[in-house]
Amino acid sequence: MGSxxxxxxxxxxxxxxxTLDKTLTELYHQADPEYENIRLGMVFCGVNSALDINPDFPRNTRYPYQDGPFINEPKQKLTAxxxxxQKTLAIKYLSLLPQRDAFIAGKSPVIMFRKSRSQEQLSHDLKEAETTLSVLDPSQRPEIIFCPGPSQIPMEKHKIDKLTYKVSVDELSKHPLDHDLETHWILNSKAGLARSGLPTPRCDIIDISNSSLPPPASSCCSxxxxLAQKSCLVPESCTGTRVTWLKAEAAKLLSAVESRPVPFVFKNQQTWGGAGTWVINTQEDKQALIDDLSGADGVLWKVLSQVTEENSHLFPASVILSDMVTNVVADYGITFVVGNEGPVFLGVSEQMIDEESSAWVGSTINYARQEELKLKFMGLVERTAEWIADQGYKGPVGIDVLETRKVGETRSNNGEETKYHIVDMNARTSGSMALPLMRGHFWVERGLKCASGFSVEFKGVSREDFVKRWKQEFKSGQxxxxxxYEDLAADGEKKVKRSVADIFVGAMGDKQLQALMGAVREEAEGVYF
Known part of the structure; x- marks a missing residue:
């Protein structure tokens, strides 16, 4: 990649x-000196539980995730x-997310997966990743290893001792890992946070029945x-016990929602990327949620279809009904690394949430406030890190914290009176984790006190087009x-059909930052979830 x-x-x-202040490789070594003695491979891909991403990357069945496509797409579209x-999923989960995390990985092997078996596709994927990472100081560039799928990671060939990972991918169980897949899934579940004893809004976990489960599709009705090999979903035409069980459990979950007074927050058990969360302020919102949950094309039908004998002990279809946090004055994303000697604090950013979808769309950070915010939140970070470490996990963590105007305005699930409520916890790399690691680049070297990272989508715009348009900002490092990732049209000219990207920008102050972000978004087709 150059000198x-x-x-x-x-x-x-x-x-x-x-040049990053620190990389994940260095932070793992700081968290536990044992990591200095092993070659740790990093897997930053996403996963889908509704359909295979490609023939070499099958859907998750043991560890279900309810992401945006799973929640929002009609079930007739959730097929191979x-x-x-599938192409959209592959671009986001096999390229966009892994590139963003690989940017902060440091001098470690990062495993990425091919979108197809085409050599031409592989060449394009490799070029996209290398171009993104080529701006890094060579001493901080990861070693990119492409392979077909999670079951085919060439551990011996590349002398990789263990893998660490972003999400619990079923097929990673075939490899030596630095922490347990099931533990990681539970740690990142909404019920996991609710039961942690940490300050999170008071909530009710509505579990499904584990006393009797439906048979597998292969032994149900004709x-x-x-459809057993084509879809994970119970068909409407089912005449066996699967549909009887599903309807009974759906009715139980719906009843809990119907009887819950507004306002409240509804969450699915294991979601990510902002999917599976509904903020209910009014009766109209509540009815819209019930409509989304109900029927053969509703969310509950989909999540209950995921339940199998293999994963039922995880309660993947449970839902969480949480109190609304009232009089919110700030929404923070706090990142740190859990290690042997406690947490390594990284930074505090402020979250940008899409009002319509409740999805995370980006974060902003003020470098001048980091010491003040560290003092403010270090006690909460230490408590959280201790609980996470007790579950057997070391590594990067992000928590989302809402601050209220006064102590005790919102009830905590543990009975604690506080102004700070953890509303989401992710024991993995988060979208905002790069911001504190780029403090030196933006603030120390360029005097840019504020920075932001956000995801956007463009139509017919290539990487080179975008860099030319913002020439001065790129030349200056702003x-x-x-x-x-450029999605190329299927023609001989290889024109760019669309591009999706994560852009990070810096500015002298908040007003300048908001203006620059707004200008980029005006030219974009939209925010990319």
Whole structure:
């Protein structure tokens, strides 16, 4: 990828080298000296539980995740025939997310997965990843290893001792891991946070019955047997016990929602990327939620279809009904690393949430406030890290914290009176984790006190087009691409059909930052979830 003195030239523009304050590799070594003696491979991909991402990357069945496509797409689209959706999933989960996390990985092997078996596709995927990472100081660039799927990671060939990972992918169980897949799934579940004893809004966990479970599709009715290999969902035409059980459990969950007074927050058990959360303020919101949950195409039908004898002990279809946090004055994303000697604090950013979807769309950070915010939240970080470490996990963590105007305005599930409520906990790399690690790049070297990272989508705009448009910002280091993927049209000219990206920008102050972010978003097709 070049020597330390080199800088990347893109679209005829010489880009400055990005040097991170610390990398994940260094932070793992700091968390536990034993990591210095092993070659740790990092897997940052996403996963889907409704359909295979490609023939080499099957859907999760043991560890179900309820992401945006799973929640929002009609069930007739959640099939292997939906090549368009599979391609969208592959771009996001196998390229965009892994690139963004690989940017902060440091000098470690990062495993990425091919979107297809085509050599041409592999060359394009590799080029996209290498172009993104080429702006890093060579001493901080990861070693990118592409392979077909999670079961085919070439551990011996690349002398990898163990893997660490972002989400619990079923097929990673075939490899030596630095922590247990089931423990990780539970740790990241909504019920896990609710039962942690940490300050989180008072909530009720509505579990499904574990006393009797439906049979597998292969031993149910003829309709289920015919669809067993094509879809994870119980068909409407089912005449066996699967649909009887599903309808009974759905009615139980719906009843809990119907009897809950507004306002409240509804969450599915294991979600990510902002999916599976409904903020209910009014009766109209509540009715809209009931409509989303109900029927053969509703959310409950989908999540209950995921329950099997293999995963029923995890209660993957449980739902959480939480009190609304009132009089919120700030929404923080706090990142740290859990280690042997307690947490390594990274930073505190402020969350940007899409009002319509409740999905995370980006974060902002004020570097001048970090010491003040560290003092404010270090006690909560230490409590959280201690609980996480007790579950057997070491590594990066992000928690979302809502601050209220006064102590005790919102009840905590543990009975504690506090102004700070953890509303989400992710024992993995988070979207905002790069911001504190780029403090030196933005603030120390360039005097840019504020920074932001956000995801956007463009139509017909290539990486080079974008860099040319923002030439001065890129030349000065005010703008950095942490992930970019061009979806090429299927024609001989290889025109760019669309691009999706994670863009990080810095500015002298908050007003300038908001103005720059707004200008980029105005040119984008939209926010990318």
């Amino acid at each position: 330390i003195e080199d800088t990347t030239t893109l679209a005829g523009i010489k880009l400055p080298t990005v 025939k939906n090549r368009k959706l 309709a289920c047997q015919s 703008m950095v691409i942490l992930s970019w």
